[in-house]
Amino acid sequence: MRQFLSERLPLTEFSEHLRKPLPKHINLLFSLGSLAMFLLLLQAATGAFLALYYSPSPEHAHNAVTYISEEVPFGAFVRGLHHWGASAMVIIVFLHLLRVVLYGSYKAPRELTWIFGVLLLLVVLGFGFTGYLLPWDEKAYWATVVGVEIASTAPVLGDFVAKVMRGGTEIGAVTLSRFYALHTIWLPWLAFGLVGVHLFFVRYYGSSGTPQNTPEDMKMGKPFYPHQVFEDVVGMFILFVVLACVALFVPVPLEDVADPTNADYDPRPEWYFLFLFQLLKYFQGPLEIIGTFVIPTVGMVLLLLLPFLDRSERAVLWKRPIALTVTSVSVAAIVGLTILGASSPKLETQEAPQPTAETENTLLTEAVEEAEEVFDFQLTEEEIEGTEGGAEVFDFQLTEEEIEGAREVKQESQ
Numbered sequence: 106m107r108q109f110l111s112e113r114l115p116l117t118e119f120s121e122h123l124r125k126p127l128p129k130h131i132n133l134l135f136s137l138g139s140l141a142m143f144l145l146l147l148q149a150a151t152g153a154f155l156a157l158y159y160s161p162s163p164e165h166a167h168n169a170v171t172y173i174s175e176e177v178p179f180g181a182f183v184r185g186l187h188h189w190g191a192s193a194m195v196i197i198v199f200l201h202l203l204r205v206v207l208y209g210s211y212k213a214p215r216e217l218t219w220i221f222g223v224l225l226l227l228v229v230l231g232f233g234f235t236g237y238l239l240p241w242d243e244k245a246y247w248a249t250v251v252g253v254e255i256a257s258t259a260p261v262l263g264d265f266v267a268k269v270m271r272g273g274t275e276i277g278a279v280t281l282s283r284f285y286a287l288h289t290i291w292l293p294w295l296a297f298g299l300v301g302v303h304l305f306f307v308r309y310y311g312s313s314g315t316p317q318n319t320p321e322d323m324k325m326g327k328p329f330y331p332h333q334v335f336e337d338v339v340g341m342f343i344l345f346v347v348l349a350c351v352a353l354f355v356p357v358p359l360e361d362v363a364d365p366t367n368a369d370y371d372p373r374p375e376w377y378f379l380f381l382f383q384l385l386k387y388f389q390g391p392l393e394i395i396g397t398f399v400i401p402t403v404g405m406v407l408l409l410l411l412p413f414l415d416r417s418e419r420a421v422l423w424k425r426p427i428a429l430t431v432t433s434v435s436v437a438a439i440v441g442l443t444i445l446g447a448s449s450p451k452l453e454t455q456e457a458p459q460p461t462a463e464t465e466n467t468l469l470t471e472a473v474e475e476a477e478e479v480f481d482f483q484l485t486e487e488e489i490e491g492t493e494g495g496a497e498v499f500d501f502q503l504t505e506e507e508i509e510g511a512r513e514v515k516q517e518s519q
């Protein structure tokens with residue numbers, strides 16, 4: 106078999122390539138990239154199982170997630186792995202980025218590796234944002250309301266982007282389908298494509314090692330296979346055991362089903378977006394755009410261009426005073442804002458304002474009139490009053506088929 110394959114494939118060259126020595130002084134921090142890759146695969150695998158039971162519609166999503174957590178064998182465990190795995194992914198990718206900054210590994214000739222890394226960071230955050238809506242509970246719904254509102258403040262394209270995200274003027278069935286498609290099709294394809302290019306560059310340029318390596322040290326370390334691979338696999342195993350324990354013992358929260366009329370709800374994004382959410386509070390009124398658009402966009406552009414902005418000699422971070430200051434201030438700001446965001450009071454949302462008695466009455470009357478017209482019946486004032494403040498009638502939603510069916514019945518009876 107081996108001979109058959111080596112006559113057809115460059116197996117010897119491939120094996121030699123894998124056994125090439127890495128630079129000296131490679132340490133555990135160099136396994137963070139492999140751990141990020143492992144988590145991406147784990148997310149894909151657990152997500153594939155969750156998708157067997159999930160249904161992306163406002164009527165079924167919340168029930169499906171409850172069913173997974175309470176009825177499906179190992180459902181709560183798989184959901185736990187997926188949920189906590191997403192948080193672990195953000196932490197590991199962030200630490201990997203810091204490792205790259207610490208050793209100045211983004212410097213020439215690895216600028217492209219860095220740029221594809223930043224794109225991967227955006228994709229990882231995109232997974233978090235789109236996945237948050239899927240359980241269709243209160244926090245999912247209201248955090249997405251805030252997220253889309255933030256997108257709508259972008260100049261020129263803001264309204265258009267928000268409309269595309271929602272699939273219309275309000276968050277509903279189309280938004281959920283859209284987020285589901287992004288989360289399970291668009292982003293995974295993008296992520297695996299970007300990882301492919303990222304890893305191609307990593308192998309093409311070789312590991313940068315630590316700045317203390319002399320040119321001779323660069324070819325004097327352990328080989329990638331089997332030594333580094335073994336260390337990476339041990340790291341993956343430990344990470345999996347930790348995640349499995351968390352998934353077993355810490356239940357994943359699921360709030361009540363989303364209620365778009367509950368404007369009293371205190372919306373909060375997932376913890377890794379809390380720093381952005383907190384930032385909004387310092388810029389109110391006409392200055393809002395600074396918090397929602399200017400600072401995040403400028404921050405991202407600076408991060409993307411870092412290898413071109415920092416032209417200093419390659420050295421460990423504490424020997425590069427400007428890079429050290431900028432990194433420390435940025436990390437302190439992100440951590441500080443996250444802590445403040447977690448403990449801060451309610452943020453006012455502009456979308457879906459609390460319905461006043463007047464608007465609620467108008468909507469209620471419209472719903473009742475529609476129902477009366479289709480089914481050809483009349484509700485008495487008492488009946489309308491009696492349905493718990495009209496809530497049941499207010500929630501009344503007819504499907505296309507129901508309306509068609511009712512029309513046919515009505516025509517036949519005439």
Ligand code: HEM
Binds near residue numbers: 198210
């Ligand atoms: C899903 C996300 C990511 C995956 C799966 C991933 C994977 C990897 C792997 C396996 C390596 C080689 C091992 C190592 O140096 O740790 C690596 C190296 C690298 N990554 Fe990432 N990465 C991701 C995100 C990022 C991000 C967010 C950045 C920075 C913005 C980044 C920048 C780099 C750079 C510059 C290298 C080369 C380091 C060197 O040669 O020393 N990566 N990545």
